[in-house]
Amino acid sequence: MFYVGVSRYFATGEGVTIYVASGSEESIRNAIPEYFRQGLTLLTPSDWIKAAGGDCVDEYHQSEAEVLKIYLPILWKQIEEIALGREFNLDFFMKYHFNYA
Structure with missing residues (x-):
């Protein structure tokens, strides 16, 4: 199964680290260091589309979908294409890491 995974890690004094990866569940987990997998959201492209439309139970998924949609528009377009059944x-x-401390 194909997934897109998003993990956001926040810590006082350490800043923010965001990981985004696509592929199988195993390949995504291998790409993201274990420590940062605590808040990992793994959804199929169709589930990301539902989350962006507010059609999900988890508000966190909706927030992550908005991050993808706004800040990674090229990736979001590809998620939409895959959700429509177009294969590539x-x-x-x-x-992405930043720290203003």
């Missing part, structure tokens, strides 16, 4: 190879990995 999507291999995505990103780590």
